[in-house]
Amino acid sequence: DAMVIQNPRYQVTQFGKPVTLSCSQTLNHNVMYWYQQKSSQAPKLLFHYYDKDFNNEADTPDNFQSRRPNTSFCFLDIRSPGLGDAAMYLCATSSPGISNQPQHFGDGTRLSIL
Amino acid sequence: QKEVEQDPGPLSVPEGAIVSLNCTYSNSAFQYFMWYRQYSRKGPELLMYTYSSGNKEDGRFTAQVDKSSKYISLFIRDSQPSDSATYLCAMTFTGFQKLVFGTGTRLLVSP
Numbered sequence: 001d002a003m004v005i006q007n008p009r010y011q012v013t014q015f016g017k018p019v020t021l022s023c024s025q026t027l028n029h030n031v032m033y034w035y036q037q038k039s040s041q042a043p044k045l046l047f048h049y050y051d052k053d054f055n056n057e058a059d060t061p062d063n064f065q066s067r068r069p070n071t072s073f074c075f076l077d078i079r080s081p082g083l084g085d086a087a088m089y090l091c092a093t094s095s096p097g098i099s100n101q102p103q104h105f106g107d108g109t110r111l112s113i114l
Numbered sequence: 115q116k117e118v119e120q121d122p123g124p125l126s127v128p129e130g131a132i133v134s135l136n137c138t139y140s141n142s143a144f145q146y147f148m149w150y151r152q153y154s155r156k157g158p159e160l161l162m163y164t165y166s167s168g169n170k171e172d173g174r175f176t177a178q179v180d181k182s183s184k185y186i187s188l189f190i191r192d193s194q195p196s197d198s199a200t201y202l203c204a205m206t207f208t209g210f211q212k213l214v215f216g217t218g219t220r221l222l223v224s225p
Binding site: 004006040041042043045048088090092096102103104105106107108110 | 122146148150155156157158159160163202208212213215216217218
């Protein structure tokens with residue numbers, strides 16, 4: 001039973017053409033995260049939402065934006081993808097606080113840039 | 115110096131061996147420690163998580179945390195070819211707000 005669902009699994013876009021990746025969750029977790037993972041590297045946090053509060057990492061390029069229209073969905077927008085943005089993009093959720101649940105990841109979207 | 119150090123491997127073992135995977139860290143404020151398993155082209159899957167020091171066992175997997183040495187370990191007993199994957203350690207302060215990952219150790223278990 002998939003709990004963090006990412007679509008599409010594979011995305012190909014052209015250099016400079018905007019692209020949107022989506023994530024949905026059935027866990028009702030209040031925190032959602034976006035990570036970028038390049039080959040043989042650890043996931044790198046781009047930003048996260050705690051409920052509706054958006055938290056950007058200091059070194060996340062302006063080219064990356066995010067939207068969270070409701071608890072279940074979160075989107076990653078890359079406004080003008082460059083060749084260096086080719087990577088796996090991972091969505092994760094967690095529920096800090098009383099339940100203190102650790103982060104659960106989706107299977108990712110692998111983004112290729114032509 | 116990275117906050118979390120992890121040997122990238124690959125670590126190759128025969129089926130049935132006991133595997134030891136390790137991470138060291140520099141920030142003594144870390145309180146929660148996790149191990150994720152990541153198969154090729156899949157997302158990280160949570161295997162174990164522990165709070166503060168001590169041991170935790172789940173089936174063939176045992177996680178150990180030694181905060182005095184800033185050292186964590188994951189042991190896999192009776193390793194299987196299906197255990198072949200990359201194992202990522204991760205840690206955080208409180209509330210699971212931001213994970214700091216190791217670079218991952220690639221494990222290969224041969225039949």
